[in-house]
Amino acid sequence: MIHDIRHPILRLGKTSVDIFPYWIGLLIAGLIFGLTGAFIVLRDGLQVTGLSNSVPWGLWISIDLSSIAMGGSAFVFGVIVYILRIKRFEAIGKLAVLLGFLGYSTAGMVLLFDLGQPFRFWHPIVFWQPHSLLWEVTMCVVLYLSVLAAEILPVILEHPFFKNHPLLARYKILGSLMGRVHALSNWLHKAGPVLAVAGLTLSLLHQASLGATYSVLAGRGIWFNQSAPVQFVFSAMSGGVSLLFIASVFIFRVMRPGTVGDSALYDVAQLAGGITLLLTYLRVWDWAVTNYYSFDREIFLQTQMLDTIAPYSLTFWLGQAVLPIIAGSILLAAKRVRNFRYLMAAAVVPILAAIITRWNYNFAGLIASISYDPFTPNIILNSYTPTWVEFAVATMVLCYWLLAFSLAARYLPFRAGDDRHGPDSAEI
Numbered sequence: 115m116i117h118d119i120r121h122p123i124l125r126l127g128k129t130s131v132d133i134f135p136y137w138i139g140l141l142i143a144g145l146i147f148g149l150t151g152a153f154i155v156l157r158d159g160l161q162v163t164g165l166s167n168s169v170p171w172g173l174w175i176s177i178d179l180s181s182i183a184m185g186g187s188a189f190v191f192g193v194i195v196y197i198l199r200i201k202r203f204e205a206i207g208k209l210a211v212l213l214g215f216l217g218y219s220t221a222g223m224v225l226l227f228d229l230g231q232p233f234r235f236w237h238p239i240v241f242w243q244p245h246s247l248l249w250e251v252t253m254c255v256v257l258y259l260s261v262l263a264a265e266i267l268p269v270i271l272e273h274p275f276f277k278n279h280p281l282l283a284r285y286k287i288l289g290s291l292m293g294r295v296h297a298l299s300n301w302l303h304k305a306g307p308v309l310a311v312a313g314l315t316l317s318l319l320h321q322a323s324l325g326a327t328y329s330v331l332a333g334r335g336i337w338f339n340q341s342a343p344v345q346f347v348f349s350a351m352s353g354g355v356s357l358l359f360i361a362s363v364f365i366f367r368v369m370r371p372g373t374v375g376d377s378a379l380y381d382v383a384q385l386a387g388g389i390t391l392l393l394t395y396l397r398v399w400d401w402a403v404t405n406y407y408s409f410d411r412e413i414f415l416q417t418q419m420l421d422t423i424a425p426y427s428l429t430f431w432l433g434q435a436v437l438p439i440i441a442g443s444i445l446l447a448a449k450r451v452r453n454f455r456y457l458m459a460a461a462v463v464p465i466l467a468a469i470i471t472r473w474n475y476n477f478a479g480l481i482a483s484i485s486y487d488p489f490t491p492n493i494i495l496n497s498y499t500p501t502w503v504e505f506a507v508a509t510m511v512l513c514y515w516l517l518a519f520s521l522a523a524r525y526l527p528f529r530a531g532d533d534r535h536g537p538d539s540a541e542i
Contacts, residue, residue: 119369119370119524119525119527120368120369120370120371121134121369121524122134122368122369134520134524137520138517138520138521141513141516141517141520142513142517144509144510144512144513145510145513145514145517147506147509147510148506148507148508148509148510148511148513149510150506151502151503151504151505151506151507151509151510152227152506152507152510154503154506155227155503155507156227156232159230160230162501162503163500163501163503163504164498164499164500164501164504165498166496166498168480168483168494168496169477169480169481169496169497169498170480171228171476171480172476172498172500172504173500173504173505173508174224174225174227174228174504174507174508175224175228175476176469176472176473176476177220177224177508177511177512178220178221178224178225178228179221179324179472179475179476180468180469180472180473181216181217181218181220181221181224181511181515182217182218182221182255182321182324182350183217183349183350183353183354183468183469183472184213184217184353184354184357184465184468185213185214185215185216185217185218185262185350185354186214186217186317186321186349186350186351186352186353186354186355187210187213187214187351187354187355187357187358188210188211188213188214188215188217188262188265188313188317188354189214189310189313189314189316189317189318190210190351190354190355190385191203191206191207191210191211191358192207192210192211192265192306192309192310192313192314193310193314194207195207195306195310196306196307196309196310197307197310197311202374202375202378203378203381203382205366205373205374205528205529206358206362206366206374206378206379206382208269208528209358209361209362209365209366209528210354210358211262211265211266211269212266212269212519212522212526213354213357213358213361213519214262214265214313214354215259215262215263215265215266216515216518216519217354217515218255218258218259218262219259219514220511220512220514220515221255222255222259223510223511223514224507224508224511227507238252238253238256239253239256247323247326247327248327250319250320250323251320251323251324251327254316254317254319254320254323255320257312257316258312258313258316258317258320261309261312261313261316262313264302264305264309265302265306265309265313267298267299267302268299268300268302268303269526269528270526271295271296271299272526272527272528272529273525273526273527274527276292276295276296277292277296317350318347321343321346321347321350322343322344322346322347323343324343324346325342325343325344325345325346325347325475326342326343328342328475339400339404341396341400342475344396345393345396345397345400345471346471348389348392348393348396349393349467349468349471349472350468351389351393352386352389352390352393352438352464352467352468353464353465353467353468353469354468355382355385355386355389355464356386356390356445356461356462356463356464356465357461357465358382358386359379359382359383359386359445359457359458359461360458360461360462360465361519361523362374362379362382363379363454363457363458364523365523365528366379366528367379367454369523369524370528373528373529377449379454380448380449380452381448383445383448383457383461384445384446384448384449386442386445386461386464387441387442387443387444387445387446387447387448387460388442388446389464390438390441390442390445390463390464390467391438391439391442391443391446393438394434394435394438394439394442397434397435398435401430401435405417412484412493415482415493416478416482416483416484416493419482419493419495420478420481420482423481423495426474426478429470429474430474433466433467433470434467434470434471434474437463437467438463438464438467440460440463441460441461441462441463441464442464444456444457444460445457445460445461445464477498480496480498481495481496481497481498482494482495482496483496
């Protein structure tokens with residue numbers, strides 16, 4: 115049984131307006147604006163950006179790392195659904211695969227423009243650099259995106275368009291072709307446990323390697339530490355599962371009521387809360403080891419200089435310590451709170467914390483960096499301001515994510531296997 119999909123309606127007095135066409139039109143306008151900036155980057159190169167040799171990573175790489183983190187629920191629920199075989203999360207697992215695919219494909223789009231030589235994107239696949247962390251990250255992302263594409267195909271083919279469309283019966287070649295595609299889809303579905311193990315392995319490898327990259331940079335200081343790989347893994351799990359919870363409430367409780375029981379949604383919230391609290395515990399201990407139990411003059415000066423140009427310390431204590439503790443505690447008590455509005459508001463905090471983490475990792479050691487002189491190191495304050503072209507490309511990739519998610523939310527059935535429980539009494 116496929117539950118009826120309810121479309122969000124805006125009520126203006128006695129008039130009901132379907133906002134979906136206007137929303138899609140707005141996203142298409144954003145794509146067109148972004149394509150203008152993308153054309154300029156491809157034509158003129160990175161000289162049209164605010165990037166430099168001192169600050170080679172900027173707005174784009176922050177979006178890239180954040181979008182990868184927002185897809186972190188895919189490998190978590192791949193384990194839950196296919197390895198642990200907890201079938202009541204099957205529909206939520208399909209949504210997690212969608213979020214993972216959108217996150218990693220968005221990251222790939224950003225990197226295409228951030229490379230400087232975008233038409234050489236295939237070079238790492240052919241010209242191996244096995245001693246490079248970034249090469250290992252690249253290969254893991256390419257392979258994991260392939261795994262996600264294999265996992266998302268059966269979800270897309272659940273739509274009746276690919277089974278019952280009149281053209282499939284009228285034209286035998288189309289029907290035969292679609293039959294083979296469905297056979298491939300069924301085979302991929304049966305290979306779900308293998309894909310889940312591959313996805314978990316590749317995700318842990320490249321998430322940890324992203325954190326390790328900062329530990330070997332010449333400008334090591336703030337954030338460049340041995341715990342970075344672990345923090346990147348848990349940050350992706352925290353932000354990704356929190357985003358999955360928000361998306362699940364919207365899709366399975368508002369648009370498809372009855373597809374997933376409220377108890378399963380509460381479990382997703384509790385999982386996000388537990389991971390968030392564990393991550394915050396590790397993060398605060400890391401700060402204590404770096405700043406309290408030992409004193410490093412360079413780190414002290416870096417922090418001092420960063421605080422003069424931006425609320426760096428405030429973003430750490432408020433956005434990565436205090437608020438995550440509060441939000442994590444609320445999410446962990448989801449079955450006692452039983453109010454989806456409060457829980458969704460709390461779930462926003464781990465998402466923002468994951469984004470802030472990647473922003474700080476990028477700029478703490480680039481804006482206020484340590485010189486290369488090992489005997490008399492100096493703290494150098496660099497500057498970076500994104501140009502309109504960078505914002506245009508950023509708008510394009512974000513509109514792509516929102517457009518693809520909006521179409522999937524409206525049209526994909528996200529059928530569950532065994533979970534057919536109706537909504538509980540909690541209010542949203």
